[in-house]
Amino acid sequence: MRAQRPIAIVGGGPAGALAGARLAAEGRDVVLFDETLAWEKPCGGGLTHKALQRYPFLADAGGESNPVKQCELISPSGRRVRLHLRHPVAIFSRLALNRLLLERARRSGVELHQERVTRIARTGNGKDWQLVTPQHEYQASYVMLAAGARNSFRSQFLSPISPHDLMVTAGYFIPGRSSLMQIQFLKGITGYLWVFPRVDHVSAGIAGKMGETSTLELRRTLEHWLEAEWLKEHGLRLNGARFYSHILPSLRPQTFETLEVCGKDWAMIGDSAGLVDPITGEGLYYALRSAELCAGALLAGRPEDYRALLQEEVLPELKLAARVSERFYRGQVFGDSVLEQMVSLTARSASFRDLMSDLFAGIQGYRDLRARLYRILPAVMAEGLAGTLSLPWSSGRSAFATDPVSEHLPPAS
Numbered sequence: 475m476r477a478q479r480p481i482a483i484v485g486g487g488p489a490g491a492l493a494g495a496r497l498a499a500e501g502r503d504v505v506l507f508d509e510t511l512a513w514e515k516p517c518g519g520g521l522t523h524k525a526l527q528r529y530p531f532l533a534d535a536g537g538e539s540n541p542v543k544q545c546e547l548i549s550p551s552g553r554r555v556r557l558h559l560r561h562p563v564a565i566f567s568r569l570a571l572n573r574l575l576l577e578r579a580r581r582s583g584v585e586l587h588q589e590r591v592t593r594i595a596r597t598g599n600g601k602d603w604q605l606v607t608p609q610h611e612y613q614a615s616y617v618m619l620a621a622g623a624r625n626s627f628r629s630q631f632l633s634p635i636s637p638h639d640l641m642v643t644a645g646y647f648i649p650g651r652s653s654l655m656q657i658q659f660l661k662g663i664t665g666y667l668w669v670f671p672r673v674d675h676v677s678a679g680i681a682g683k684m685g686e687t688s689t690l691e692l693r694r695t696l697e698h699w700l701e702a703e704w705l706k707e708h709g710l711r712l713n714g715a716r717f718y719s720h721i722l723p724s725l726r727p728q729t730f731e732t733l734e735v736c737g738k739d740w741a742m743i744g745d746s747a748g749l750v751d752p753i754t755g756e757g758l759y760y761a762l763r764s765a766e767l768c769a770g771a772l773l774a775g776r777p778e779d780y781r782a783l784l785q786e787e788v789l790p791e792l793k794l795a796a797r798v799s800e801r802f803y804r805g806q807v808f809g810d811s812v813l814e815q816m817v818s819l820t821a822r823s824a825s826f827r828d829l830m831s832d833l834f835a836g837i838q839g840y841r842d843l844r845a846r847l848y849r850i851l852p853a854v855m856a857e858g859l860a861g862t863l864s865l866p867w868s869s870g871r872s873a874f875a876t877d878p879v880s881e882h883l884p885p886a887s
């Protein structure tokens with residue numbers, strides 16, 4: 475018998491596992507439920523330098539991830555540029571990443587249960603929680619919901635995530651190896667297609683706004699691209715590759731403005747709370763960081779501070795990303811799309827390439843991006859860039875104007 479009710483965490487993905495480890499390491503009694511425990515969750519698995527810096531045990535995970543230093547960007551019209559990443563992106567299989575995090579939680583003292591939670595309700599006294607699984611019933615003093623984007627409990631605490639705040643994804647885990655990460659932007663899709671090489675296979679996928687494109691259309695687009703590009707180049711076929719599909723939060727600005735993440739004796743972290751970058755789809759860092767902030771607030775005896783901590787550190791970046799996402803994917807600049815211009819500048823300017831590399835590393839935030847763009851402007855011009863630059867976050871004003879960019883880019887080196 476426990477003297478006090480434990481903290482219950484529903485979901486053992488990155489958010490739940492890290493929150494559990496942090497709480498148990500400080501002596502809290504934690505039970506964590508995941509229906510599968512470690513599994514190959516549909517994901518690219520890319521962890522930025524920012525995430526590795528904050529969680530060095532992931533950087534030290536050696537053979538578990540593929541550190542990728544080369545990235546090819548492909549514009550909607552097919553222009554290509556290769557970018558050397560000054561800080562590699564570590565690409566994990568999600569089975570390996572989840573296993574590593576859950577094992578760390580277990581070693582810290584978290585009680586892991588491979589069970590699906592089917593019901594969460596207040597107990598009769600209204601103070602505690604009752605969690606029901608097909609196997610047992612449990613009682614808890616606090617519930618942390620870390621059950622990902624696709625979970626039925628959100629609506630019990632808050633409204634469900636609206637379809638307008640979601641992306642649909644489709645992808646394949648393909649046997650084969652590569653050292654090149656590829657990102658293809660596509661006309662008419664608010665999202666992108668990616669090839670993320672892992673240690674012993676590749677996660678290739680595509681994401682688009684829910685309602686704008688169906689999963690089937692995305693799947694066909696991806697298959698077509700893979701057949702014509704990656705598979706052809708590597709002499710491989712899709713037979714033997716495993717298909718996946720999942721949803722990804724991509725909150726609109728107005729949704730971020732009214733975002734709720736906690737209440738009396740409960741909180742949501744990671745994808746359950748919608749904490750994903752609406753431009754890049756990066757969610758792993760935000761799952762880990764929200765878990766840490768939530769656990770820290772609980773440990774300090776001020777669980778309600780989680781909301782303010784998130785507001786202060788995490789939400790400003792995500793809100794700004796939500797505001798510029800539409801212009802990033804759909805905006806036009808002097809007769810060409812923002813995406814074409816971005817690939818063009820990456821090809822032409824070393825200073826712009828450094829900026830892109832820092833964006834990929836997660837060490838260049840959106841909030842000071844405009845300031846940096848103005849700072850590097852003379853260098854970009856000196857590097858022989860001919861063009862008119864107006865980026866989506868520059869409120870439609872032209873940052874500088876010379877000749878329009880019209881020539882074809884040099885071939886990728």
Ligand SMILES: Cc1cc2nc3c(=O)[nH]c(=O)nc-3n(C[C@H](O)[C@H](O)[C@H](O)COP(=O)(O)OP(=O)(O)OC[C@H]3O[C@@H](n4cnc5c(N)ncnc54)[C@H](O)[C@@H]3O)c2cc1C
Pocket residue numbers: 484485486487488489490507508509510511515516517518519520521589590591592620621622623624625643644645679720721722743744745746750755756757758759761
């Ligand atoms: C196709 C795709 C590609 C992506 N690529 C990247 C990328 O490259 N880089 C990046 O940073 N982010 C990426 N993301 C986002 C990233 O996958 C998520 O942000 C991240 O997994 C969120 O972690 P989480 O712990 O909040 O949720 P999840 O990882 O979804 O974990 C939730 C867990 O809860 C469990 N669960 C759910 N319901 C219950 C229940 N009732 N009872 C018990 N257990 C339950 C599930 O089994 C699961 O293990 C991608 C997402 C998708 C869909």
